[in-house]
Amino acid sequence: MSATPTTRPVVTEREARQVAEAAREQHWRKPSFAKELFLGRFRLDLIHPHPLPADEDVRRGEEFLAKLRAFCETEIDSARIEREARIPDETVRGLKELGALGMKIDPRYGGLGLTQVYYNKALALAGSASPAVGALLSAHQSIGVPQPLKMFGTPEQKERFLPRCARTDISAFLLTEPDVGSDPARLATTAVPDGDDYVLDGVKLWTTNGVVADLLVVMARVPQSEGHKGGITAFVVEASSPGVTVENRNAFMGLRGLENGVTRFQGVRVPAANRIGPEGAGLKIALTTLNTGRLSLPAMCAGAGKWCLKIAREWAGVREQWGKPVAHHEAVGSKIAFIAATTFALEAVLDLSSQMADEDRNDIRIEAALAKLYGSEMAWLMADELVQIRGGRGFETAESLKARGERAVPAEQILRDLRINRIFEGSTEIMHLLIAREAVDAHLSVAGDLIDPDKSLQDKAKAGAQAGVFYAKWLPKLIAGPGQLPRSYAEFRHGGADLSPHLRYVERTARKLARSTFYAMSRWQGRMETKQGFLGRIVDIGAELFAMSAACVRAELLRSQGDHGREAYQLADAFCHQARLRVDALFTRLWNNTDDLDRELVKGVLSGAYEWLEHGVIDPSDDGPWIADTHTPDTPRPDVRRTIPD
Numbered sequence: 001m002s003a004t005p006t007t008r009p010v011v012t013e014r015e016a017r018q019v020a021e022a023a024r025e026q027h028w029r030k031p032s033f034a035k036e037l038f039l040g041r042f043r044l045d046l047i048h049p050h051p052l053p054a055d056e057d058v059r060r061g062e063e064f065l066a067k068l069r070a071f072c073e074t075e076i077d078s079a080r081i082e083r084e085a086r087i088p089d090e091t092v093r094g095l096k097e098l099g100a101l102g103m104k105i106d107p108r109y110g111g112l113g114l115t116q117v118y119y120n121k122a123l124a125l126a127g128s129a130s131p132a133v134g135a136l137l138s139a140h141q142s143i144g145v146p147q148p149l150k151m152f153g154t155p156e157q158k159e160r161f162l163p164r165c166a167r168t169d170i171s172a173f174l175l176t177e178p179d180v181g182s183d184p185a186r187l188a189t190t191a192v193p194d195g196d197d198y199v200l201d202g203v204k205l206w207t208t209n210g211v212v213a214d215l216l217v218v219m220a221r222v223p224q225s226e227g228h229k230g231g232i233t234a235f236v237v238e239a240s241s242p243g244v245t246v247e248n249r250n251a252f253m254g255l256r257g258l259e260n261g262v263t264r265f266q267g268v269r270v271p272a273a274n275r276i277g278p279e280g281a282g283l284k285i286a287l288t289t290l291n292t293g294r295l296s297l298p299a300m301c302a303g304a305g306k307w308c309l310k311i312a313r314e315w316a317g318v319r320e321q322w323g324k325p326v327a328h329h330e331a332v333g334s335k336i337a338f339i340a341a342t343t344f345a346l347e348a349v350l351d352l353s354s355q356m357a358d359e360d361r362n363d364i365r366i367e368a369a370l371a372k373l374y375g376s377e378m379a380w381l382m383a384d385e386l387v388q389i390r391g392g393r394g395f396e397t398a399e400s401l402k403a404r405g406e407r408a409v410p411a412e413q414i415l416r417d418l419r420i421n422r423i424f425e426g427s428t429e430i431m432h433l434l435i436a437r438e439a440v441d442a443h444l445s446v447a448g449d450l451i452d453p454d455k456s457l458q459d460k461a462k463a464g465a466q467a468g469v470f471y472a473k474w475l476p477k478l479i480a481g482p483g484q485l486p487r488s489y490a491e492f493r494h495g496g497a498d499l500s501p502h503l504r505y506v507e508r509t510a511r512k513l514a515r516s517t518f519y520a521m522s523r524w525q526g527r528m529e530t531k532q533g534f535l536g537r538i539v540d541i542g543a544e545l546f547a548m549s550a551a552c553v554r555a556e557l558l559r560s561q562g563d564h565g566r567e568a569y570q571l572a573d574a575f576c577h578q579a580r581l582r583v584d585a586l587f588t589r590l591w592n593n594t595d596d597l598d599r600e601l602v603k604g605v606l607s608g609a610y611e612w613l614e615h616g617v618i619d620p621s622d623d624g625p626w627i628a629d630t631h632t633p634d635t636p637r638p639d640v641r642r643t644i645p646d
Helices: 013-023 033-038 055-075 078-084 089-098 116-129 131-143 146-152 155-167 282-293 296-318 330-359 365-390 398-403 411-422 428-439 441-451 457-478 500-530 532-560 565-591 595-607
Strands: 171-174 190-194 197-208 215-222 231-238 244-249 260-271
Touching: 013 282, 033 365, 033 428, 033 500, 033 532, 055 089, 055 116, 078 398, 089 131, 116 131, 116 296, 116 330, 131 146, 131 171, 131 282, 131 296, 131 411, 146 155, 146 231, 146 282, 155 215, 171 197, 197 215, 197 231, 215 260, 215 282, 231 260, 231 282, 282 365, 296 330, 296 365, 296 411, 330 365, 330 532, 330 565, 365 411, 365 428, 365 532, 428 441, 428 532, 441 457, 441 500, 457 500, 500 532, 500 565, 532 565, 532 595
Parallel strands: 171 215, 190 215
Antiparallel strands: 190 197, 197 260, 215 231, 244 260
């Protein structure tokens, strides 16, 4: 039996970036609203009129949502899941019988064939009943076996695995390792070819669903050899295979029912027929899967916002201070207004992105990433505001509230549960860099060689000529546009309700954003990638503009359908006013910030210059290693994998 690798690949920063660059989709074969937005082109025609699902998709989706709601109301005990830190077997079996494991799987394989729109509505519903249940379903279908097989699997693989995933088998996605997070170039798990098999060795960390999974998607490095291209490669692995051990079930500050663990592979034989795609395509498969899979997180964030709004409304209307309900005190009312307006915007972003994913007319890699980034950040803020509105009761657990005779409102729990979304499936910091890379792709395509130190003078001269042609056409278009014309976007003006000023603001600001990006690239050139603070603010501005656009388009859709149109316009108007203040502040911080001071301060911190500032406290941490040793232990650890009986 093979031994677990004892050495990790030595990778330079440049090599790591090259691996990540090679894995991203290199071409734009379809239009992208968000890509155009970052280029200063407000292509409202790509999202308005708001795309709509087919009638049959609506019928099938609503039918399942009704069944799921009944199940969630009667069969999911959120308090028990929180108390016992696990989803009961009978709940998981019920989800299987309901068909919830196969929501996105084609009916030909036994699935329900729901659209992305209704899949996300289902996740929001299930996640509101129990965030742990939402995470179980999302990890299984959004990034587990079904999604990569749907996109890259062979007909034989789909026939073998998808029927199992639709009804009986839970799946998990295994990429992260104890010493590898968002830098997959250092991936150490190996898959060595051996006849018709590959032999897997390595350790995977934070394997969501890994403790209960039947099937695993595993990313491993295939060594280059004769007949083998090698590289990071994706495999479907049976969790019951000899040599697979779940060594630990991890516990977290939130999502206490999450079946997340540490999985070790020791000499695990995987048939070559279980390889997804060619050797070396694993990272591209993972990133492509996440392009749409990321929409599951903002779905549950939007659901969390709806719940926060419900509790804030009900509580602030009955809790009185100084002779009137606290909702009528401006300090509290502004928080409720923020929650209401932001919830509307999050649902608008989610539904728009999901419907575009279903139509497949647009490239939504940036839209999905923005939805994940914006949803996770804003949901956390809304939950924090809810805790503040609830005061001491917001900090008190639901169990304690119930024990003393009050309504068991788990406000503190949702704050804990939502916190991981700023880290899951790409941390906020990584999302900033990922989106920024896509946002400047047009610039790098024409002028990238100018700032590449490895390019020859001939290549730089050619790139200079290309850049001259591109910018001669592009830059003049950033000077003026429809946003400066008072009658633009008049279709968003109805009586006293008028969202057209916000869309004109988006159009003007998109051009300003593009000018700022161009100026920064001209100023910093090759050092642009090190200006992560600047890039993060650029992306955050783009996220706000996308959310404003989505909110306005959704409000107009609801108005045209006669479905709370007046109220939708009010919510969109309030959100856009709030967002504009945030955008203006972000623009100020593009050039007026403490980035340089912070950079110098960090050098001092790491050198120990301020170590004296840490004196006077006790560190309750133990003396263990910062990163776990992945060597095979002398004494095998017990397998804590949990099998859910049928």
